Amino acid sequence: MNLDTLRNCPLFSALDDAQLAEAAADMRRVPLAAGNALFRQGDEAQRFYVVDSGVIKLTRLSGDGEEKVIEMIRPGESFAEAVMFMDAKRYPVTAQAVEDSVVLGLTNRRFFGLLRDDNRLALRMLGQLSMRVHGLVQEIEKLSLHNATYRLVNYLVGECERSNSTRLTLAAPKQVIASRLGITPETFSRLIQRLRSEGVLELRGAELTVNNLGALRDYLLKE
Structure with a gap:
């Protein structure tokens, strides 16, 4: 199994070879044709993903049913990992391929076990999620103020x-x-x-x- 995409993803950079192999033990490679959805807002969430190739857009429906693009995820970037920490294990957004894409799906349960066993890894993931939230807050400010x-x-x-x-x-x-x-x-x-x-x-x-x-x-x- 080629794990280069995971190794190059910031989320996995703190894992040693054994931990990386454990995280990817039941990894699923999912090809998506342009326009196809990987999951939809409200679906049960058991996996998070890393983009291997292509571009994935994350969208959310507003109260009046209008689709809003929240993020565009590119090769080497992860998404939906924060769901494993939520009480309601359901995706808050829809993930759809902008172009022909391949994503790698990893199970929340297995990765959460690694976090539980290694505090350093948990802190690393917390840092990555915090940086993403900070980036989104900055983006919201730019969209609302300019x-x-x-x-x-x-x-x-x-x-x-x-x-x-x-x-x-x-x-x-x-x-x-x-x-x-x-x-x-x-x-x-x-x-x-x-x-x-x-x-x-x-x-x-x-x-x-x-x-x-x-x-x-x-x-x-x-x-």
Whole structure:
């Protein structure tokens, strides 16, 4: 069994080889075609997951039935691990493949046993979950305190910094990214066109090139 994806996931970085093998003893490899759901909001939760390839979006339905994208999970990242600590063992979100993807499913029961036996591992996981919560809080602040231009530009700058490149392949269709940013697809397209007309970026299909990263960052100071 190839455990490289798990070894490269921050959640598992504190495990030695024996612990990693134990965690993966009943690991399930799950291929998902684009658009297929791995689980839905309210389903019973017995596993958490690591993305091996592709992109998974986590969504939640609002009170009026509107779908909101909460996170987009990429290769090497884990999701749904916090559910093992909840009293109600049910997924609070829906997980759906944005593109053809493969995820690795690990049982909550087995991993929780490792946490119980190794306090250092438990503290490591607590730190990872805290960092994720902190990141989401920061994201909520940006979405609630800033306008649509700032949200889109902040996203694009973050993607450039994540990939260390100004040539990007958008991780999801524009409507998914727009939902993640709390704007409409029409607003997303209008803002992209504005940035294109100003020569800041170019977009062909899903391929986006930032011509002037400095100018893009300047928008964050203006808005």
